[in-house]
Amino acid sequence: MDEFQARARFRDARVARLATADAQGRPHLVPVTFDLDGDTVAFAVDPKPKRTTDLRRLRNIAANDRVCLLVDHYDDDWTRLWWVRADGRARVAGDGADRERALGRLAERYPQYRDRPPRGPVVLIAVESWTGWSYEG
Structure with a gap:
């Protein structure tokens, strides 16, 4: 699979x-739910119930900005299997234009964010x- 695909x-x-x-x-x-803008992936800390607001993913990014994202499709017909991995560097945007732009794009993609916009930080991954x-049979 090429980079475009x-x-x-x-x-x-x-x-x-x-x-x-x-x-x-x-x-x-x-x-995570996410938005892709060029080669930047964004996700937000949303209002779904969590045990704590001190999320391990945010602590990990602060300590080590290298991250990996994986999407995949499974089917019992194995000729339909695929996966894609995006490797990059993450940063946390607690406020500012980058955060607001990402939140707007996330709200376009996920109706739940229109009704309850995330108040937490946004993570931007380059x-x-x-x-x-x-599968190529």
């Missing part, structure tokens, strides 16, 4: 898995590489 499949996915690691390299994996695979 990988980016297109990623863009069309509804959820991604975000992998972060802390300063000691301990991994952490969570699902994708440095796109990789993907699809």
Whole structure:
């Protein structure tokens, strides 16, 4: 799968898995809703109930900005399998124009954000590489 196809499949996915690691390299994996703008992926800390606002994914990004996002499609017909990975560097935007732009794009993509806009920070990921695979039988 070429980079153009990988980016297109990623863009069309509804959820991604975000992998972060802390300063000691301990991994952490969570699902995120996201928006893709060029080679920048954005996700927000939304108002869904959480045990704490001190989220491990944000602490990990502060300690180690390298992240990975994965989207995939599974089907019992294995000729339809594919996955796309975006590797990059993340930064947290607590306020400002970048945050507001990302929130607007997220609200266009997910109606839930129109009714309850996220109040938490937005994470912006500058994708440095796109990789993907699809079944080619």
